[in-house]
Amino acid sequence: MTLTPVTPPLHAPQPPLAVQVRKASVVFAAGDAPVHALSEVDLDVADGEFVSLIGPSGCGKTTLLRVIADLEKTSSGEVSVNGVSPHQARLARAYGYVFQAPALFPWRTVLANVTLPLQIQGTPRAQAQRIALEHLQRVGLAGFERKYPWQLSGGMQQRVSIARALSFEPRILMMDEPFGALDEITRDRLNEQLQQLWQRERRTVVFVTHSIAEAVYLSTKIVVMSPRPGRIVKVIQSPLPDERHLGLRDSQAFVDVAHAVREALADGHHG
Amino acid sequence: MAERAPHPGWRRAALHHGLPVGVVLALLLLLWYAAAWALNAPGAIERVLDADAGYTWQELLSTTMSMERPLMPAPHQVLLDTLESLTEWPLDSPRNLLFHVAVTAQSTLLGFVMGTALGLVLSVLIVHSRTLDRALMPWIVASQTVPVLAIAPIVLVILGSLGFSGVAPKAVIAMYLCFFPVTVAMVQGLRSPQRMETEMMHTYAASRWQALWLLRLPAALPYLFPALRVGVAAGLVGAMVAELPTGAQAGLGARLLTGSYYGQTVQIWSALVLSALLGLLLTASVAAVERLVLRKRSGA
Numbered sequence: 304m305t306l307t308p309v310t311p312p313l314h315a316p317q318p319p320l321a322v323q324v325r326k327a328s329v330v331f332a333a334g335d336a337p338v339h340a341l342s343e344v345d346l347d348v349a350d351g352e353f354v355s356l357i358g359p360s361g362c363g364k365t366t367l368l369r370v371i372a373d374l375e376k377t378s379s380g381e382v383s384v385n386g387v388s389p390h391q392a393r394l395a396r397a398y399g400y401v402f403q404a405p406a407l408f409p410w411r412t413v414l415a416n417v418t419l420p421l422q423i424q425g426t427p428r429a430q431a432q433r434i435a436l437e438h439l440q441r442v443g444l445a446g447f448e449r450k451y452p453w454q455l456s457g458g459m460q461q462r463v464s465i466a467r468a469l470s471f472e473p474r475i476l477m478m479d480e481p482f483g484a485l486d487e488i489t490r491d492r493l494n495e496q497l498q499q500l501w502q503r504e505r506r507t508v509v510f511v512t513h514s515i516a517e518a519v520y521l522s523t524k525i526v527v528m529s530p531r532p533g534r535i536v537k538v539i540q541s542p543l544p545d546e547r548h549l550g551l552r553d554s555q556a557f558v559d560v561a562h563a564v565r566e567a568l569a570d571g572h573h574g
Numbered sequence: 575m576a577e578r579a580p581h582p583g584w585r586r587a588a589l590h591h592g593l594p595v596g597v598v599l600a601l602l603l604l605l606w607y608a609a610a611w612a613l614n615a616p617g618a619i620e621r622v623l624d625a626d627a628g629y630t631w632q633e634l635l636s637t638t639m640s641m642e643r644p645l646m647p648a649p650h651q652v653l654l655d656t657l658e659s660l661t662e663w664p665l666d667s668p669r670n671l672l673f674h675v676a677v678t679a680q681s682t683l684l685g686f687v688m689g690t691a692l693g694l695v696l697s698v699l700i701v702h703s704r705t706l707d708r709a710l711m712p713w714i715v716a717s718q719t720v721p722v723l724a725i726a727p728i729v730l731v732i733l734g735s736l737g738f739s740g741v742a743p744k745a746v747i748a749m750y751l752c753f754f755p756v757t758v759a760m761v762q763g764l765r766s767p768q769r770m771e772t773e774m775m776h777t778y779a780a781s782r783w784q785a786l787w788l789l790r791l792p793a794a795l796p797y798l799f800p801a802l803r804v805g806v807a808a809g810l811v812g813a814m815v816a817e818l819p820t821g822a823q824a825g826l827g828a829r830l831l832t833g834s835y836y837g838q839t840v841q842i843w844s845a846l847v848l849s850a851l852l853g854l855l856l857t858a859s860v861a862a863v864e865r866l867v868l869r870k871r872s873g874a
Contacts, residue, residue, distance in 0.1 A: 393777060423775075451871070
């Protein structure tokens, strides 16, 4: 029960970086002028960090996440995940990815949707179901395993997709505006649950959002990005305690961090 | 309260759907009788009734409805002829229409299975290879522009010379009509998954085979079943067409042909009615399987 951030002893060995990005650029050929989606981006994500990428649309935050997830190729620069290339990391199932939409298969029950990655990895059926049930419980959906996706609300569907992404216990969780399509009340509740989940398991999370409140509430590190060309303008290390509750959002510390993020966004916009 | 229906809602639904169909059926029968009377009257006057002796309109009416070889048989004549063939003759007699139904159904179903298999294989190949997409698709479309009536005799002669006779050549022609809707629908269905869904499979490092089996095929099922319904009906047409040029002794197509050789119009119509019923039965069976398979999906 530590409410203050723990500073590691000075002589402790550096933990291995979960994600390391060096001078990464992504250029899309588009008509007459190529689009610089990402321009010489540097980013370090340590194991166990909760990092949010925030910025206006077109700033390359989703592109950066997709590069780390091996869904997009870099035009130049170096990217490593757990010390290997994103491609190798993907084949090693190093990360779980949560998309903007739940993307559940309508022909599968909730349980069968969560067992999907395990099925692909060849986990025996009974074992996969046991694991999936446990993960459904962790996202608060025990008792819904026999339902079909269309019988669930949007928020519940997205929780199923989080359980699915975590079913094979990846050390890294990547989330691309996972709550963007939900109403604010549902979104607050899911933010709280995600925070508690991170609290318990301390997985590395890379989280894309365009909500300042969400970024500040969830992250230990906030990466502010700016468009044309897509780049990182500021990295803010959050002074907030690791253990958080929704009431924290009214505290002065929270307001200060949110203010810093807003200023960085404005700088990026004018700069 | 014993008379009360246990499912009033079900009964209302039956009435709701049955009534319009029933009204149209009654109208069609009425039209059919009117047409039978109008078309048969000249023949009846010329061949049966004695114009010099005079005849009443009742005599004319009853004659037009009971001629041996009418231009247009009345519905009850067709019904009686069908019933007689079904009840008076053993199942293995060529006089029993069910014998012919079985023969045609056999080649239809075999052709349907072969056509569906071919369509599935082609669609999987086309979806997975851009080269095959460009190489095969134009030929597949072109194949359907050749009239089946022109192809059927050639196929029958060639397969016959190779020693294939009976069901196999007819099934091949049924397949020729079946595979096309299945191929086209499955190409569309296998490509129906959203980009997000295919990328998700990618993040799980799923193989192509796994992506096909776990995502593309289940996603394509709602596209497949309507194609199967069209395909099985087209297969029936193919099987019947294939029965014409062989001078085949068995099958509904052969029955139509012999009927027209000997001017047995009632026989032609009976075969026609049974082929319609067979087509209905085949498509309804596919629809039943469809409901069973897709019942759990949203909107089902």
